[in-house]
Amino acid sequence: MKATWKQQTFQWSVHALFIALGAMCILPFVLLVTTSFTDEMTILRDGYSFLPDQFSLEAYRFLWQDAENISRAYGITILVTVVGTFVGLSVSALLSYPISRKDMPFRTQLSFYVFFTMLFNGGLVPTYLIYTQVFDLKNTLLALIVPGLLTNGFYILIMRTFFSNSIPVQVIESAAIDGAGEFKIFFRIVLPLSLPILATVGLMQTIGYWNDWFNGLIYITESRMFSLQNLLNRILLNAQFLQSNSDMASTEIATSASIPMESIRMAMAVIGVVPLLCAYPFFQKYFVKGLVIGAVKG
Numbered sequence: 001m002k003a004t005w006k007q008q009t010f011q012w013s014v015h016a017l018f019i020a021l022g023a024m025c026i027l028p029f030v031l032l033v034t035t036s037f038t039d040e041m042t043i044l045r046d047g048y049s050f051l052p053d054q055f056s057l058e059a060y061r062f063l064w065q066d067a068e069n070i071s072r073a074y075g076i077t078i079l080v081t082v083v084g085t086f087v088g089l090s091v092s093a094l095l096s097y098p099i100s101r102k103d104m105p106f107r108t109q110l111s112f113y114v115f116f117t118m119l120f121n122g123g124l125v126p127t128y129l130i131y132t133q134v135f136d137l138k139n140t141l142l143a144l145i146v147p148g149l150l151t152n153g154f155y156i157l158i159m160r161t162f163f164s165n166s167i168p169v170q171v172i173e174s175a176a177i178d179g180a181g182e183f184k185i186f187f188r189i190v191l192p193l194s195l196p197i198l199a200t201v202g203l204m205q206t207i208g209y210w211n212d213w214f215n216g217l218i219y220i221t222e223s224r225m226f227s228l229q230n231l232l233n234r235i236l237l238n239a240q241f242l243q244s245n246s247d248m249a250s251t252e253i254a255t256s257a258s259i260p261m262e263s264i265r266m267a268m269a270v271i272g273v274v275p276l277l278c279a280y281p282f283f284q285k286y287f288v289k290g291l292v293i294g295a296v297k298g
Helices: 005-036 040-046 058-064 067-100 107-119 124-134 142-149 153-166 169-177 182-190 192-211 214-219 228-244 252-258 261-294
Strands: none
Touching: 005 261, 040 261, 058 067, 058 261, 067 107, 067 142, 067 153, 067 192, 067 228, 107 153, 124 142, 124 214, 142 192, 142 214, 153 192, 169 182, 182 192, 192 228, 192 261, 214 228, 228 261
């Protein structure tokens, strides 16, 4: 049936609205990239622009001086992100599935325990003492991985809701009647049916590990163990120090231009965010589906 004029107008209006919303999301990143390639004096004179008068690679040249350390930090961050996401997702799934089963003893108490951790924690000082004095994790890769493995109660509750609403009880009962044990049911039936929520939680944990700088700030003091976020933050602090103590020029503008601070900030953001942007399209389909299904009230 051919759409009426009003229906076509409504469809075009909706398309235009979503195009505008998409542009509002994309344009800030485009501005971020163009600013990282903009000459510092042009930024100081004209401000930020999508089409600057003068392009420059000075910010990336400045970062290239630390290319060896940045490459090592990339490797550390990738390793921590992959291992942390895999193990953290496994811990979350292994806890979420049992409390989603109505025949699980003490499931209510365990669910409350998980929810309680979302409201209260032990505080920074006890946490620091436990990890450094008891577990001796300071200046090790485990200091960047283990705190995230204690996971987020929100992720567990999302996965519990998914398991409760999306995994048919009849399938589990049929497998049990056929002689399958709990582990076989979980790994051979439940997990293959749970790809949407696994991808959703996995992506959120990946972002958390990739962007984590706080654990490195308090547990890592050796420069060779810095993650990407901690190293970029250290580079920025060094650049600010050089800028404030520069004797290369007498005027404030000339001193600011000697080290492209604004361009460096944007270049660091580009270096940090590009890998996630490359990975996100592979998770998008499962990410959206998992959020929608996990949001259904059980």
